[in-house]
Amino acid sequence: MWKRILALTIKEFLSLLKDRKGRLVLVVPPLIQLLVFGYAATFELKQVPYAIYSEDRGNVSRDLLAAFRGSSSFNLVAQLQDESRIAPLIEDKQVLMVLRIGPNFSADLLSGKTTQVQIITDGRNSNTAMLVVNYAGSIVKDFSGAWAARRGSAMPAHIETRAWFNPNLESRWFFVPGIVGLLTLLVTMLVTALSVAREREQGTFDQLLVTPMSPVEILIGKALPGFLIGILEATLVTLAAVFWFKVPFLGSIATLYVGIFLFLLSAVGVGLMISSIAVTQQQGLLGAFFFMVPAIILSGFATPIRNMPAIVQDLTLINPMRYFLVVLRGVFLQGTPFRLLIPELWPLALIGIASLAIAGWLFRNRMY
């Protein structure tokens, strides 16, 4: 039995790697994605272009403006003299924010009154707008606190913020472990989803069915290449994450590989399921795509699952990516011990076994 499986596995590898473009496709795109994702996917804002419109005649506002200039989050583009210039600047996307200081700013502060500044932002991307407001808000608050302290009227309390597991709130630390999962899924799915479809399209699958191989043997022979390539891919991206992107790796390698192993069961299973339903490679590719996009979007890769409507949250329970991402981020950033990850690992195992079983059943019962 194992000899036959080995032969099929070798044949699968040969058909994947036989031409130069096929080989390149397995190595180059994931590498490009890792770099692009690693560098471009960030919710951090740097150098937000902004303008100042200050009607204040006093000196106090200068300190506030200096605080903005000193921040690497903001980049001063224009100083406006005229209110009517605000709207075109924002509409034409030349600035994301206008800081507006009223005529009585200094006078109010010096006489001990409460004054206000206006922050106008471009809400076309609401997440960016909210972050801009937060960034600007914290600068104004620091200024406000310092001013209050100087006037001897201290705040009754103050907040001391600490961020655990990611003290500097680096966006990259959040995304790069997710990319390990994303690329592992992508490559494994592409390899497996096309494997049966290609044989169907070329008519060799029927030949395979009349050989002495049992459906289980075919299944294992088709699953192994995807599995091995998946492990290789995950290892490569993990190494890149640690040594190139310098993301901390606090947990145990063994826990990580248990997670990868269980996740690959599902990825390979779903890939083979799609592949055995598909008649042509185009359908296989599309099927893989139709599975991967929701799997990534509903996994918490970029946006928290908690923000989704309740019914969509329930839907994510059958998504293997969801569990794998918790394992990855836990192992990388939190050093979460194996014991605490069991609630994520058993659903992965369950989904993996179920999808492989369905794929095996489809092999036997779907014939064209």
Added chain:
Amino acid sequence: MNMRLTGLIRKEFLQIIRDPSSIAIAFLMPLILLLLFGYGVSLDSEHIPLGLVVEAPSADTSNFTAEFRESRYFETFAYANTRNAVRAMTAGKINAVIVLKQDFARQLRQPDGAPIQLILNGVDENTARIISGYVDGSFQNWLEHDAALRGIRSEIPVRIEQRIWFNSELRSRNFLVPGLIAVIMTLIGALLTALVMAREWERGTMEALLVTPVSMNEVILGKLIPYFLLGMGGLALSVAMALWLFEVPLRGSLWILLAASALFLITALGMGLLISSVAKNQFVAGQIAIIGTFLPAFILSGFIFDINSMPKIVQAITHVIAARYYVAILQTLFLAGDEWQVILPNAAALVLLAALFLGLTWRNTRKRLE
């Protein structure tokens, strides 16, 4: 229009109708993606689980925690001590912890002020930042309530008034849905055409075409026209869903939207044809289409991630990503209006890219075998 071209177009339409996967890309894909993004992806955090640790409860601390218990942004959970709270945070049950120490009441209103500890789970740094902002907001409210309670004027010298234009309620759906239309159009244009051309090569039907009197221009047009129409159908569906299902406002004109979309679709089709002239099998063509067009449309277009915050070299790359210009036009048309200062330069860039892609395709596809 000559007969050979109409024949090719007719054949392509028959193929589209008979293979459900092309229809799936054009109509099912927009439907699924829009539903997924419209309902599934939200950056608007509400009911964030927040742990509260009050080491010595008193009237002051309960006034303080009430501010968080009543906020719609938080759902609070009480923990007996910091250790338990942090364990719950590690296990992902809560996202942040606020700790009021033993001597909170005593230090309150002392010159140094009482420290309030906010511990965030920094793994998801975007959520952490948003929580920090919300906590600050509740804290400011408490300061004012506390001042009012004691009958004194608020101590905050500078108040912030925020004005968010174009999307004052900060609905993330309003920018995700228009941006998503760009992703969908990229998929229809580039992925579909790349696959159908590669299919002709792989199945050997391209060779059959080569020996007929059809010219290469006619072959290209015969692919462009049907998929252009299919793409515009997908667009109509997406726009209808955006307006009526997700209630995204359309403040610009529908005609400009259609014109810009047609322009972008031609660019995307050009990319698809170019890919298929390089990759003559479906596996490779599909891979290149996903890596070269879909992912950039997603990540490098400013659809979700701010382009200005990317490293300079990545910013330079975004200039050749057609989706970048289309996303800018879409977000402006939907949320701001007909801002010609945004639309014209971006449309010009699209024209350039379309000419580039189609020109390269035309150069690359000759009637010859390899």
